[in-house]
Amino acid sequence: MLTPRNDYQALFREINRRPGAFATLAHPNRTDYGNLAGTAFNLRADSAIVGTVLRSGPSSSTNTTYSNPSRGSYTPYFQTLLAKGYLVGVTLDHDNHNTTFMRTTPARLVVLAPALTKADVMDALRQRHFYASDDWNAEVTFTLNSQPMGSIYADQAPASMSVSDADNEPVRSVRVLRGVPGSGVRPVVVATAAAGATALSYVDPQG
Structure with missing residues (x-):
């Protein structure tokens, strides 16, 4: 099902219609995702979103020595969503634009799953059993x-x-x-x- 570009309420509605589906937010600016951080708490969005990013990138790096750090900090955005009542965990997004994924930076999204299976990892993500780390x-x-x-x-x-x-x-x-x-x-x-x-x-x- 396609949703109109930038119509995040339509996207969240479609996510909620699909059992087990969820979303995480990537490198948010203050007014991104339909100004989620600047408007009143939205139950539809809260039901669809499980996490928002702590740091992002470096998206365009070609480094493969695990020595480039992630960029910036979205902690204020994360805390703003918590203050509004959103039930979100904190993720980490490499936003990788090359074929160097997982080799550029030691930063990781850590998922607390009982076993390394797709079903267990996806269930842990849905339950917000994860955290962001700059150390692998x-x-x-x-x-x-x-x-x-x-x-x-x-x-x-x-x-x-x-x-x-x-x-x-x-x-x-x-x-x-x-x-x-x-x-x-x-x-x-x-x-x-x-x-x-x-x-x-x-x-x-x-x-």
Whole structure:
């Protein structure tokens, strides 16, 4: 089914009509996707979208030594969507325009799937069990009441986070941010760990 160019509401409607289908947003400008970040919360869009990108590219690089970094940061856009109430995870998009995909930068989208099968990976993406990483072998574990990151969980509960790296590269910082979906206010840092720390626990005082 074709939808008119730039008619994102029509696109989101078609995605929602197809069981198992979903969308992620790539390198968004403030007014992209029908000004999603600048207008009121839209349930149709929220039902279709599972993630938005943290960083993108480098799209035109011909580097194959894994040494080019991803470009820019779309963190404010991601946080704006969260503040509006959108249930989105954070992705990472190489936006590759050449045949150097996965070889230009060590940045990765990490998917928390029980097995390396198409069905399990797609299900994990639909459930927002993923995160963005600038390091291909760094591993982050984040849970809320033992539920994996990205889970939709109604009750407030202790949060726990840990980081490991097979290369033993030092961790510069570990932070937990907290926000209220739909409040219109971006999340703020509520807990930090010192440089070099690899774990952090946080108990919400409002829980």
